[in-house]
């Protein structure tokens with residue numbers, strides 16, 4: 159029988175486990191603290207639980223970790239390549255900001271969303287990441303740099319809302335004060351817009367940030383760029399987003415990559431301003447990181463500034479994303495597994 163990995167379990171699930179073996183529920187919190195605060199490497203390092211129970215835990219669960227197989231560094235950013243149990247690979251990116259450190263976590267091996275401009279999604283989805291494979295991206299990077307991480311963004315390889323249940327468990331574990339204790343407001347999930355999951359996410363009692371990869375001001379352009387928009391049109395997407403804002407009282411982020419001559423014209427900026435007008439939202443303009451896909455190129459800096467100014471004049475909250483890691487292909491949309499490149 160394949161054992162469940164211990165780092166897959168939320169605190170509630172661990173509590174259920176202890177009850178199921180006729181032990182005490184409070185052991186769950188103790189074990190959690192040994193796993194995530196004290197970072198034990200061996201179950202016998204747990205001092206507050208009886209030996210027989212520890213043996214049972216050891217028999218029931220695996221403590222296996224994923225492995226860092228490569229690390230590339232440039233100023234303020236490091237890219238990590240992880241090898242998983244089945245020899246698949248995913249990447250995560252560590253960034254040093256003036257406000258702290260953040261990790262961009264992957265949620266799937268490959269991705270099925272097929273966004274035309276994205277290198278990270280060129281390989282079809284092979285499988286969802288298990289919870290522990292997401293949690294351990296953070297654990298291993300923290301151990302590597304001997305420092306706690308303050309922010310997490312789920313913006314690496316994969317579509318997090320296509321791995322929804324594992325994503326939520328991952329968030330619960332990293333957010334738990336006895337887990338990795340990363341504040342909900344310091345966690346951001348980005349989706350290309352899987353509408354039913356936006357409603358589910360809105361209904362959760364979690365204060366996690368949501369970002370939407372919008373990239374176009376209308377359905378015509380969006381359909382050329384993102385196959386998902388053939389399934390969910392912008393008006394459906396915006397209904398869900400408005401529900402999210404109303405329900406959570408939280409501000410939403412729109413990501414908008416500027417692609418030369420595709421979505422970076424003045425009329426596009428005006429249409430975009432109209433689309434988000436009056437919403438509790440801000441737009442994050444992303445200069446396109448060029449990949450080996452020659453169909454797309456980066457808007458020039460003047461065009462980017464012009465686009466920005468139009469939105470500003472329309473009183474839209476807008477920022478231009480600080481760029482990280484393009485030299486080591488660690489920037490948005492540039493992550494991919496090594497295997498693919500062979």
Ligand code: SAH
Nearest residue numbers: 276313316317348349350371446447490491
């Ligand atoms: N699948 C999720 C999570 C990935 S987030 C989502 O789509 O939101 C990665 C972000 O980088 C997305 O907004 C994506 O559209 C953007 N991106 C993809 N390729 C890029 C590129 N070449 N340059 C800049 N941003 C890119």
